[in-house]
Amino acid sequence: MEVLGTIVAFLAVLVVLVLVHELGHFFAAKRSGITVQEFGIGFPPRITSVVWHGTRYSLNWIPLGGFVKMLGEDGDSEADKMRERGLSEAAVDKAMEGAFNRKPLGVRMVVLLAGVVMNFLLAGILFSVALAMPIPQGRGPLTVTEIQADSPAEEVLQVGDRIISADGRTFPASADLTAYVRSRAGHEVTLGVERGGATIDVAVIPRQLTDQDLAQGKGAIGFSYDPERFVEVPSGVSGPIDAVAKGFTEAGYLAIRIPGGLAEAVGGLLGLNDSAGSAVGPIGIAEETGRQLQAPLVNQLIFVGILSVNLAVLNVLPFPPLDGGRIAVVLIEAVRRRKLPAEREAMIYLTGFMVLIALVILISIQDVQRLIEG
Numbered sequence: 001m002e003v004l005g006t007i008v009a010f011l012a013v014l015v016v017l018v019l020v021h022e023l024g025h026f027f028a029a030k031r032s033g034i035t036v037q038e039f040g041i042g043f044p045p046r047i048t049s050v051v052w053h054g055t056r057y058s059l060n061w062i063p064l065g066g067f068v069k070m071l072g073e074d075g076d077s078e079a080d081k082m083r084e085r086g087l088s089e090a091a092v093d094k095a096m097e098g099a100f101n102r103k104p105l106g107v108r109m110v111v112l113l114a115g116v117v118m119n120f121l122l123a124g125i126l127f128s129v130a131l132a133m134p135i136p137q138g139r140g141p142l143t144v145t146e147i148q149a150d151s152p153a154e155e156v157l158q159v160g161d162r163i164i165s166a167d168g169r170t171f172p173a174s175a176d177l178t179a180y181v182r183s184r185a186g187h188e189v190t191l192g193v194e195r196g197g198a199t200i201d202v203a204v205i206p207r208q209l210t211d212q213d214l215a216q217g218k219g220a221i222g223f224s225y226d227p228e229r230f231v232e233v234p235s236g237v238s239g240p241i242d243a244v245a246k247g248f249t250e251a252g253y254l255a256i257r258i259p260g261g262l263a264e265a266v267g268g269l270l271g272l273n274d275s276a277g278s279a280v281g282p283i284g285i286a287e288e289t290g291r292q293l294q295a296p297l298v299n300q301l302i303f304v305g306i307l308s309v310n311l312a313v314l315n316v317l318p319f320p321p322l323d324g325g326r327i328a329v330v331l332i333e334a335v336r337r338r339k340l341p342a343e344r345e346a347m348i349y350l351t352g353f354m355v356l357i358a359l360v361i362l363i364s365i366q367d368v369q370r371l372i373e374g
Contacts, residue, residue, distance in 0.1 A: 006290030011063050013289055013304055015041070017119065017311050018065025024118030025068045028111045035071035035098030042066060070111075072099025075339070105334050112323050112330070119312035120251060126305035128247030131237050136296040138174030140228025141194065151222020156202045158195065163225070165192035174227040181206050182220040230296070251309055258313040320348050 019041065029036050035054065040046075042060035049058035071078060078099070082092045096102055100111070141162040147153050157163075163177070164170065167190050171177040181189055185208040190201050206220035237243040285307070292303045318328040329348065333339050340348075 009293055010286040010289040015065055017308055020118050020122050021115040022066045022068050024114035028114035029070055032107045033098055034100050037071055038069040040067045070100040072101040075101055108330050112327050115323055116312045116316045119308045123305040123308040124248035124251040126301045127250050128244045130298045130301040131246050132235055132243040133298045134232035135235055136230045137233050138227025139231055142174055142225040142227055144223050145226055146224035148222035152204045152207055153221045153223040156204050157223055162194040163191050254309045255313050
């Protein structure tokens with residue numbers, strides 16, 4: 001049942017993030033006078049559909065997000081089919097008035113960027129709400145629940161240990177203890193530990209953490225824990241405006257950092273550096289989604305917000321068939337002042353899609369190995 005819950009939660013988060021993205025394209029297209037042929041929840045085959053104001057709204061069997069199908073999105077293929085059916089050129093031009101590919105460059109750019117903007121807005125809103133909520137703060141001894149491999153904790157701590165002090169000091173909040181340990185990187189720290197009914201002292205040297213270590217989820221000592229209890233403390237914002245300002249600032253800061261981390265992760269997958277472990281694919285995200293089911297609501301909001309920012313940044317990269325790749329094709333056509341041949345454009349998108357799928361497979365293999373190795 002736990003696995004089923006994880007799968008359902010992962011699919012629910014995925015559908016929300018993708019639908020928000022596609023709604024951006026949908027509303028921008030409608031506002032621009034582009035003919036939207038279909039707005040789908042999930043991917044075909046269809047379960048059911050209804051046509052309203054010229055657009056088909058469909059519910060589909062494959063629950064992996066959704067899609068927006070616009071007239072002229074695939075070039076003049078629809079126009080060619082009309083000509084094959086014997087329509088006159090005037091009739092074809094009339095039917096294609098609302099085609100995406102016949103709209104001005106600026107309009108097409110707005111429509112293509114709208115999905116990215118919606119994901120960024122969602123992240124900013126979620127961060128703002130999270131910042132305005134009371135903060136769950138861990139208190140009391142920390143019970144060790146997991147020990148990371150090749151970490152300082154591996155030889156000195158055991159699952160089930162209760163850490164009650166560091167260098168003879170007790171701390172009011174769990175975060176205070178872990179912050180103290182991080183501040184002692186490279187220096188020996190004596191932890192007071194309750195184990196098997198007895199209290200013992202264990203010595204450990206916290207490691208210095210790099211951005212790459214943090215991206216891989218490493219800790220200064222290298223263990224996961226549950227505090228004895230949680231208490232709620234007031235949020236650190238002065239009001240709604242402050243929460244919104246800080247929420248969107250945090251979303252922007254995260255968006256700036258993502259491309260560098262993504263480049264390092266891809267470089268690691270290709271053997272160009274040792275950052276392969278920082279890449280997380282669908283399986284890793286699903287696993288983390290399952291963990292977040294047990295976390296407080298504020299943590300869940302932040303987690304979904306982080307995913308939404310990542311989806312926004314990923315989609316704006318100039319890589320086909322992502323939105324950024326489609327924007328690049330539109331800009332190339334604007335510079336050349338003529339459209340790319342349909343066969344060449346299709347080949348660009350197909351090649352990009354194959355590379356993207358290959359990367360997803362490589363990262364998923366890494367996710368599976370991480371799961372197997374624990």
